[in-house]
Amino acid sequence: MAGVRLDRVRKVYGAVVALEELNLEIEEGEFLTLLGPSGCGKTTTLRLIAGFVEPTSGTILLGEEDVTGLPPQHREIGMVFQDYALFPHLTIRDNIGFGLKERGAGKAEIEARVQQLLELVQLPGVEERYPSELSGGQAQRIAVARAVAFPPRVLLMDEPLGALDLKLRESMQIELRRIQKELKITTVFVTHDQTEAMNMSDRIVVMNGGLIEQVGSAEEIYNSPKSKFVADFVGQINLIEGDVVLTRDGFATLKVAQDAAIRAPVANGDARGTLAVAVRPEHLRIVDSAETADSDNRLDGRVVGTIFSGNLRKVFIDIGMEKPLVLEDRPQNVALQDGAAVRVAWSPSDGILLDN
């Protein structure tokens, strides 16, 4: 087992830059997720670590060893693929034992390891079967067993849960994390699903257009996004644009639509020009003018739609911006009618000031 370091790694396909000068350090035993939309470079990064593609420039280190240019079979990496990529012509035993056999392990050794891994993934007794005889969730577990059979220095997972239905996906998230912790294995996980990323990871790397937007824990990424992209990609968020008219006591005052003034905390002392205030739907409230504290931000609008989703009710409110505000209301509150005039309020400290 080892950590991974990507040092100024760049990957260009013809005229297309897939990855732009990436610097990233993954600690030993860490569960790190690369999160982003398709085409953001997350899969390219994973394939670079695997050795399926070589970087145009830069170096890749596993532990202390520079593995740039080393073919995949010599990197001692395990990988779980999006479609599982189990060998259809081999039994589960031979699938799990594939890497061990390639590295010269004996029959008895392979058998013992196969049994041990089937215990670990909680599927004892399937070793004689073929992949086509397994369910999606079972195939997933076997793919994990195969990937960790020859203890790899790093485990890579490329959207491994994408093909599973929601319930199974959630239980597999917990299952994968348990296995990862049990083996204390350095893991790089790729997904475009932000919930999955937050549920599983020690740290999340949010990528966009071949660049890292932000690296941090789930809490940091969700509560303190550093860019509009991260704010918007991770969870739902309202972005309200405005011009800064005043900065005082760590708060900036912006002039937004409706000529309203709203305040948001300034992270590093200074804010000027046109910025965006980001505020999560769960921080917005619908209020009577009477019960609003003086310091609260307030915007007037009109309800344009509601969605009931069980544990909450989403209310869409037009305040004269391009996109309506999204507000999360308690489901037991009476549903607002479309067209109803409402006042939305939130505490200034819940806003996040972002470059436009």
Next chain:
Amino acid sequence: MTARWGLVLLPPFIFSFFLVAASQSVFLELSFFEDLGLGRKGEDFVLDNYTRFLTDSFYLHALWTTIKTSALAALFTLVLGFPVAYLIARMRSQWAMVLIAGIVVATFVTIVIKVYGLIVIFSANGILNRSLMEIGILSEPFTIFGNVSGVVIGLMHFTLGFGVLLLYSVIQTIPRSLEDAAAIHGANRWRVYRRVIFPLALPGVTVGALMIFNMCMGAFTSAALLGGGRVFTLPVLVQRVVMMELKFSMGATLAAILLVSVIAINLLSIFMLRRMKAAHLVVV
């Protein structure tokens, strides 16, 4: 993955059956009557023609030549076609489609034109022999006219395009991620082929090989043109016996034997594949 082997092998079987049998069913009956020459036949139902075939080394040799050239052409087609098909199937660019289109076009150019092209290239003072002799690799011109290598090359000229297209479609069904999975878990390039690509391609390759073999067994033009009256395969012989010697019954017998050989070889292959499948040596 439980498709039955019989079903997979049915199309080539039906293909060869109709190709050889249906069009010559009249001849089949003819083969059991004595050949009196000039297209005339005897009254009685006899096996004379078959006896003559089995006792005449000329005819037996022709059968052997047919099977040998067809098997060699099928084998070399697969050996040469597989890397080409693999390369095209794994290409990421649009060149793959251009190459496939090129192969399709080349495949449908009539064999007569292609074979004459071959003859021009390989002729004693053609460009190939002249340049090879000039740089001193050959002292005598290498000819493909009137010998078995020529017939095999001619057959391949006809089957290689089909072979590449067939193998291309087989290889395309093997997900690339399986190769990645094998490589990342320790297999080098050769082991990836050995443990993943070959076993998964085998059923398709076998069907392809049978199709190509069957095509060759019935091929007349390249064998006739390149054999140059010196190499006799059964189709060439049938034409000669029927059209030139006017021995209809004997020609019918040759056709019947060709048909039976093709069916027997196909059935044997199906049987062997069944055995391999039962032993889990191949997967369907």
